[in-house]
Amino acid sequence: MSETDLPAPPWDRNRRRPAPAKVPLTRERIVDAAFTVLDREGYDRFSMRQVALELGVAVSALYVHVANKDELFELMYNRTFDGAELPDPDPENWQEQIKEFARRGRARLRSHRDLARISMGHVPFSPELLPHVERLMAIFRSSGMPDLVAAMAGDLLSTYIEGFCLEESMWLERYRDMDEATWETKRNEIMGYFAELPPDRFPNMVAMAPYMVDESNDYRFELGVDILVRGLASYIGRASGSAGSAAP
Amino acid sequence: MSETDLPAPPWDRNRRRPAPAKVPLTRERIVDAAFTVLDREGYDRFSMRQVALELGVAVSALYVHVANKDELFELMYNRTFDGAELPDPDPENWQEQIKEFARRGRARLRSHRDLARISMGHVPFSPELLPHVERLMAIFRSSGMPDLVAAMAGDLLSTYIEGFCLEESMWLERYRDMDEATWETKRNEIMGYFAELPPDRFPNMVAMAPYMVDESNDYRFELGVDILVRGLASYIGRASGSAGSAAP
DNA sequence: TTCTAGCATGAACAGTGTTCAGCAGACAAG
DNA sequence: CTTGTCTGCTGAACACTGTTCATGCTAGAA
Structure with missing residues (x-):
């Protein structure tokens, strides 16, 4: 027990700095703290200052390890793929494999508040993420669809997952601090809004009101x-994809 | 020609204010200016101050007409639908009608710089936009697909269009101030990056390198x-959509 | 013990969205 | 022609933001 354990005497409180963190600052720790802040504050209130505060460190210290806010977001984005695994391709079963991939993608994007907003527009071509893309492509190609379609399929599926989760998270945020009861009333309001549109001008909206709100997100x-999977399947065992007309 | 047309004498430049705008400030004019600023500065540098500057007006004046930045974005979003028209449903031809809708949606999102970033996450349920949704639904339903699928189809298609345009615009921004030559080299670099990955670990990526970069966005x-359209078509003339297995 | 290299610090800069007391000018009432 | 109210704009301020930089502390090497 050295004297450094004692509190600093009041007269030089200003001269002394807080003891240096026992745990050194690393990218990993910064990303951890960033997620803590994101979950607590949400995307709009996320700031470098909050992250620094969370770590008990000056803001500028972050910039030693991280180039800027965007790079921090990218590190967070990459982090969410830790432990994500894709199975070996099974040509008999590619449809279910793809669906499972989609489900896990959604689960991943729901694992932190507003994560979908960060993910949006990130292309998963960083070295850390390429193996994932590789395995996804393996599954698509095993199905027998043309390579061009397979290349598109990855984009298409990712766009869908991210877009869906983004929309989902916006609703979640909007009704974040609402108890079950008020949410129930709110939902009825929305349903009512659609159902009570003038039926002469909005016959289709009125008819579809139940499906617009009622169905569960799952x-x-x-x-x-x-x-999506059906659309992709329709390309199997045909001439490669010109924009010909559709199904059976 | 009253004296107000003369320049103010130098000694009371500070006392006088600029003559009140002959043209009164309106939401319309603010939205116009906002688009000018967006096209010039892009989403990241867009600010209320820039919009005010563009109009020769104090920032706080904007807040008389517009609640906040988000509302301004929403007004801009709505504005982009001005003049968008959808045809009457033609059941024989719904697939082409939908494709045309998608093309126009993309054109709309490309009509202003970074517009896709603003659009993302906006639900088109404002009173101004409901008629568009109504007509889109009319086309979907005329095809004979189950209502539940039709309801999903709108979301799905919008998500695709917006996601595609968002990604597209990110590339456009990244290479915004690059001449044709350096862009050519850059593109070859990217192609090379994929083509020269270790083929034992990335056989699929290597095989698909041409399709990842080469194909035109159109x-x-x-x-x-x-x-997407093929996937939707596969639901026509069957029992309504449980997540059964796929195509022909 | 001395030196050095690297890391964290606080202060500063140039911005941001948003609010608010107060004033200029137009228009209506007397 | 005066008076007054009402509206819509102003300027200044607040509380933040991301990012940079000279300064100086501290741990490990010599």
Whole structure:
């Protein structure tokens, strides 16, 4: 027990600095803290200052390890893929494999508040993420679809997952601090809004009001994935993809 | 010609204020200016101060007409739908109608710099936009697909269009101030990066390198829409959509 | 013990969105 | 022609933001 354990005498409180962190600052620790802040504050209130505060460190210290806010977001984005694994391709079963990939993608994007906002527009071509893309492509190609379609499929699926989760998270944020009861009333308001539109001008909206709000997000997500997978499947065993007309 | 047309004498330049704008400030004019600023500065440098500057007006004046930045973005978003028209549903031709809708959606999102970033996450349920959704739904329903699928189709298609345009615009921004030559080299660099990955660990990426970069955006967009439309078509004339297995 | 290299510091800069007391000018009432 | 209210704009301020930089502390090497 050296004297450094004692509190600094009041007269030189200003001269002394706080003891240097026992744990050195690293990118890993910064990313950890960043997630803590994101979960607590959300995307809009996320700031470098909050992250520094969380670590008990000056803001400028962060910039020694991280070039800027964007790079920090990219590190966070990469981090969310830790432990994500894709199975070996099984040509008989590619559709289910793709659907499972989509489900896990959604789960990943829901694992932190507003994560979808950070993910949006990130292309997963960093060295850390390439193996994931490789394995996804393996599954697509094993299905027998043309390479051009497979290349598009990856984009298409990722766009869908991210877009869906973004929209989902916006609703979640909007109703974040609402108890079950007020949320129930709010939902009825929305349903009512659609149902009570003038039926002469909005016949289709009125007819579809139940489906616009009522279906659970899980089911909607699954349906979307199914539509995509069916579209992809329609390209198997044909001439490669010109924009010809559709199905059976 | 009253004396107000003369320049103010130098000694009371500080006392006098600039003559009140002959043209009164309106939401319309603010939105116009906002687009000018957006096109010049891009999303990241867009600010209320810049908009005010563009109009020759104090920042706080904007807040008389517009609640906040988000509302201004929403007004801009709505504005982009001005003059967008959808045809009457033609059941024989719904697929082409949908594709045309998608093309126009992309054109709309490309009509202003970074517009895709503003659009993302906006739900088109404002009173101004409901008629558009109504007509889109009319086309979907005329195809004979189950209502539940039609409801999903709108979301799915919008998500695709916006996601595609967002990604597209990020590349456009990244290479905004690059001449044709350096862009050519850059593109070859990227192609090379994929082509020269270790082929034992990345066989699929290497095989698909040409398709990842080479295809034009127009063609990629068209292909994506085609996949979606085929997926939707596969739901026509069957029992309504449980997530059963796929195509023909 | 001395030196050095690297890391964290606080202060500063140039911006941001948003609010608010107060004033200029137009228009209506007397 | 005066008076007064009302509206819409102003300027200044607040509380933040991301990012940079000279300064100086501290740990490990010589």
